[in-house]
Amino acid sequence: MVDFVKRDKNDIFNRPILGFVFKNKKFLLGIRIAVALLFFYAVFYGFMNPAKENIFTGAVFWILFWPLFMLLTLPTFGRIFCGICPHGFLGKYITALGLKKTMPKWMQNRYIGIFLLIVGWWGAYYVFPGFLTSPLGTAGLFAGMTAVAFIVYYSYKDMSYCKYICPIGTMCRAYDKLSFTKLETYTDSCRECKTFECASSCPYHLKPFSFAAKNHTDDCTLCMECANACEAVKFKFTKPAHILGQKFKALNAEVWAFILILAAIPVAMTFAHGLERSTIAQEMIWNKTAAFFGMSEYGVGFAFVYAIVLSVFFAVLGLWLASIALKKDFNTTFSTLGYAFAPLFILGSLGHTLEMFFVKDYATLVKGFAQAFGFAAEAMPLAKRGDAWLHYFGFLRWIGVIWTQILLYKRLKLIDSTRMRKILGYIFASLLVIFFIGINIYRGYVFKVYGVKAADHSHHMGGQSIAQRPSYATSSSQPRDNGGEILDFKNSIKAGDLIYFTNSDPKATSKDSRTRMYGGNPMAAPTQKVWLVYGENFGQNECVGKLDGELLLYDTLNKEKPVKSALQYNCAAYSFEMPHNGYYNLFFNSSKIEENTLHYKSAKLEFLNGSHGLTDVYEAHKSQPFIAEKNRIDLIRLRNKKEDSFFYTHSSGDLLRFKALLNNKPLANAGIKVFINTGWTREFKTDKEGIVEFNIIKDYFPKWSEFDKRHKEMMLISLSYTDDAEGVLDGVDYNKIKYTLTYPLSFYPNESEYKSYQDGLIIAVLTLLLASFVAYRFRRNRTKPFAEVRYDEK
Amino acid sequence: MTNNIKPALETPRQKQNRHKAMEAVKVLNAIKKEFKEPPKAMNYFYDLFEKVYCKQEALHTNKVKIGTMCIQIPSEIIYALDAVPLRLCNGFYTDDEIGSDLMPSKSCPLVKATVGHLASENFSDKPDIIFSPTTCDQKTKAGAIVQNFGYEVIDVDFPRTKESEESREYWRRSVRKFSSDMSKNLNKKLTKKNLKASIQKIGYAQTLYHKLNDFRKNRLVPILGKDMFLITNAFFFDKIDNWIAAVEELIEEVEQRAANQIHAGGKISPRIVYTGSPPIFPNYKIPLIVEQSDAIIVADETCSSNRMFNDRVSVDEWFLNDMIDSIADKYLKGCTCPIFTKNxxxxxxxxxxxxxxxxxxxxxxxxxxxxxxxxxxxxxLAAMEKEGIAILYVESDYSPSQQGQLTTRVEAFVESLKNRRRMKK
Amino acid sequence: MMKNKIKNIINNMPLNKVRFWIQLVMFILFAYGGYVFIDFGSSIPIFACPYNRETGATCYFMPLQHQLAMPANVLFGAAAISVFIGLLTFIAWFVVLNKAWCGYACPFGTLQDWITALRKKLGIRYSTYSQPQFDKLSKIKYIFLAIVIMIPLLMGIGVLGGEWSGAFCQICPARIISPMFVGDFSQWKIDFSSVAAMILTTIGVLFAAVFFVGSFIKKRFFCFFCPMSALHYTMSDLSLLKLRKDGDKCTKCGDCYKVCDMQIKDIADDVTSTNILRDDCMFCMKCVAACPEDDALHVDILNMRVFSSTKEGFAKRMGMSHLEKNNDQ
Structure with a gap:
């Protein structure tokens, strides 16, 4: 026993307030009693009020104790939660009264605690969400744990429960190493000690005087009994994760705790609570697996399994490869480098916890206490979801990643190997970190690209994904029968019909018909063939044989050109030569009076003859929009800036801009309707300048076996405008003119919809690893035996 | 003075040494004195041989000595491990006679002399370990005989075909095993640096040999074959650094001689390529007869000389693995020993x-x-006939008795070559 | 005298260093030439991949595949002229340098040499194939050449659809790796637009990944499978640059074989052929540099010896022309 020592500057016991908090016996006892009372009251309250209205029980356990207090203290002050844990507090007295047997060997296994934490708690949590966190579930769980704890405390000596059975015991012991505090003794003073009060006062029978030399604190729970027994005990500030920078006796269970907790919490959360919220949740492998086994409702459970399997796989593979690279046995590498994974989980989760605390947990906590202790409190959340400053907590995750990499570097220093081997080992050992970063990036990517599901709380049922393709409009309505007759245009079309040009043969059976013909002579100009079709809806391709309207063609130089027409299977086809590259404009205008309204119908086709031979030079002036002055109504597409060649195709998601013109003047407030052959339609109005702009819809989600980037989608834009003008046409009066103009367009899916960079990279990385492994094994085992001579024994 | 009454009795070893010294002195004297004046730098070699074979002085005192039974043991590896290779192939008639008691009388005199030498245990430098490559039958069996004398003999498997990829791989494995055997025996690790240095050192020695040989291409040959044999023979046992220094000096002198148009032979001395069984000191019977008959040996194809120096090791990446493979290739692929199936x-x-x-x-x-x-x-013979090259085939052993008959045959051959030369003129 | 001096300088040159600089210059030219508007056209006999937008010239396989994919009636009509002109241009480039394009100019080959250099730095030895492996694997490049030629032709006659366009480029690792040098990583992707595209791009990514591992442990790993090498070989007789061997002078010591990146056994064991260029050869001339016999191997242009093996040159390059002074002795 040492009565007095001159305490170091970095000794916490030497600090004014902290010294009191950590050392004062009465204060500590008070805290412990308070925590124990809170604990048991919360359990009791849970049994009393098992209904959902009870927010107190959940708030104590699932907000206050875990994660807030634990996550805040573990990487900072260390294992102080254990110091005030009601189990440990009462356990000390129970052990003193108890049988003090030695725990059987099979129970002296730290993996029991880890197993209980990972499978017993987290596994169950993912499989049966909601139940374990309900007030009754929570109360039951902790009542059960308390019973087990007390039985074990009663039976066995040395607080064995904390070491082996407590689900968070090993975990706390492991993460403790990240803290910036350390309990040890003033070794100079200890040297003369013969009484060892510190050791005899320790409920765990540890030897605090050996902590300094050992460079870690064993199972110390910072109960501070030793500090009260002897003055030579110090609780000092160190650099964060000071212990991990140096050698100490490693415990594989701790490394497994790091890996499994990382898997069970952030990774599984990213899967089950992150990606599961995305619109493509059904595409995720765990949901597919669940569906495969016919257990779709347990998708989240499978997500947990995948999280564990993948994390363990990457951790073990990485460390194993590192062990090969470093030429050390696996166990040494595992226990040395594995400790570097410590910050990966805790900082990421801390960020999340803090964010949640400000967003809602604070309010819940206050309300819960108000509920339980019957006082009135109106707590508002400290922050709103989406507040900018909350995002800074997200950086904690990346600090964790960086810290991990720094620790890895420090841990590698402890291994004796060559520089080059260490560099390789570093890269391999980082595999788990890379995986962790990867899923985080992937989650961000999925949310950005596919979006978050609308908040439907039945999220385990998967909901409606957007991967369903709307049915074709054509299939819903029967085509009009023209009875094989040659119909003329004016008589067959109705006022409401759309007429438009198409370059696919309406009568053709094959989908893929080339309408551009080369002919026998490659030097001849290509000819484009188009058909004029009409129908109530877009997609109903009715054709007519006889044309009675005005047909105008302007070539790339805006000169009027003739159009040839021919009759095929009672359908009139129009063809024109395209000697140059650039835009050809084809117009069809017809007018007809019905019910005192003049229906002026116009169909426009802006056709791009683009090729990319050596002589096909792109001339910028040709891409200027052309206004056909003869036409009464026109819709001009304003070209994109990125449209810098005649080899341009529209793709989904592109912004389209049009300008509507009536009698060559901008047409404001005209209706624009967009049709797509998948059934999607949308209406717009032109603005003052007659301009309308909209994005082509992204709805391209067929089965991947049907994926085809050349899959062309048709789009029709119709412009309609009614003008109150009176007049006479062909002797019939009208008092209204209804202008309509159609503009067909085709587009292709956006590249990003069928090109998967992640898949490419994943395959590349896996191949790289596999090939390296094969090459390595092959070379390692290479004895080059001569090829075996095989005989045919028949 | 008083003890002179009883004559000192010669022990068998002393007697052997005296006989060997007599043999050596006789040949050395012939080499030194019966020809035009040799280059002065040759004195190093004359002295060396005198020291080793007449005075029985030890050359290597504080290094492990590795005896090699044939040319195929890679000396690069031995030097890299800081040991000294000693080639045990022997040319002494005295030893041949001892060996005759231990081997069939019709065996190869070289093998008999080697075995005899080892049986007599009469060395200036006694090998600590002997590596015996399984080259020709007689050497292979000799290894086992020698082992019975109490030497540590380690066999190194050597294939007898050299075209196939299998034998190449087989030999590479043998060399790898050899290097690991060596490492184990010497308790030393083969390092990249040492092996590279030793490859380059031996490569340099070979380069010197090539340089020296190039002078023999001249019309006026500045150095005679008997001296060249002596130089290459010295490489069997000499300290490599001394050897290199001596040859460097010799090259300088020979260069001077070539510049001064000094010719070692006569006016129309025919130029001879010497091939076949290796002349090993002091069995320079045939080369001496050839050169005494006024011919010049300008080149040779024997394992005591050209074959030992001709092929150099090329390495692409200086890793132990690749260096060892390259060394193995040098000793197998480039070898022109008749033990291979076809040649x-x-x-x-x-x-x-x-x-x-x-x-x-x-x-x-x-x-x-x-x-x-x-x-x-x-x-x-058939191939030379096809190429139109005159060839003389002589069969000999180590005994000094056939001298006369051999001289007659060689002189006749040389005379016919001279006649051809004259006719050409 | 002057001529002999120049000859000596060339024969004694440190080939590896010279080659390194030539390769570096060529790499910059072909990988970044586009930045300075260098364009040697589209018929270059190397893997200068057009997917790298800044390439100084384009691999011949790209236009070849496009040309051959024309509809059969067009291809065998007037368009045949353009195919023919492309081939002639290719030959015109090739005829001067022969396969030295591979050993000195191909950016993809250079990249492999750099990976090899990295391996050397790390102190890891190379791997070799056994002879039976070699015999089997060396046929693969002809399969690739068949892909280059046959698939476009099948497209032309309508057996395969447009999604097979540039099929070899889709599986070629150069497509994926070359653009990386101008900071474009967008080729590391799987294209799900069609089953063909998916399969081809997946294979491409696999190959690209294997490329890195392979070329790390095996010298010039990909060249062994390169269809360009196969195409070169069919035309190498036309070339002016020749790799020749004088079998009489060869002692079959195997030094050349030992340093050969491509493990060509004939270079050491064949003493009857004068023209020793084999299909796997990439004309790096390392064998000539590693030959310790005077004039046993030599490189000729129009029967003029430009570089030949010498004893002196060998000794210089192997560090055997002088004695390294050891400090520890």
């Missing part, structure tokens, strides 16, 4: 030597009892 390479080598050294004829010596050289004689 077009040897014929091509002889033809190439005749062409590039402007030789008039080839002397093919085979030791009586050296079956492979005797057997290959026919194919070589």
């Amino acid at each position: 077009d390479d040897r014929i091509r080598r002889i033809v190439d030597l005749v062409r590039s050294y402007g030789a008039d004829g080839v002397v093919y010596q085979a030791f009586a009892g050296c079956q492979v050289y005797e057997m290959e004689q026919r194919s070589v």
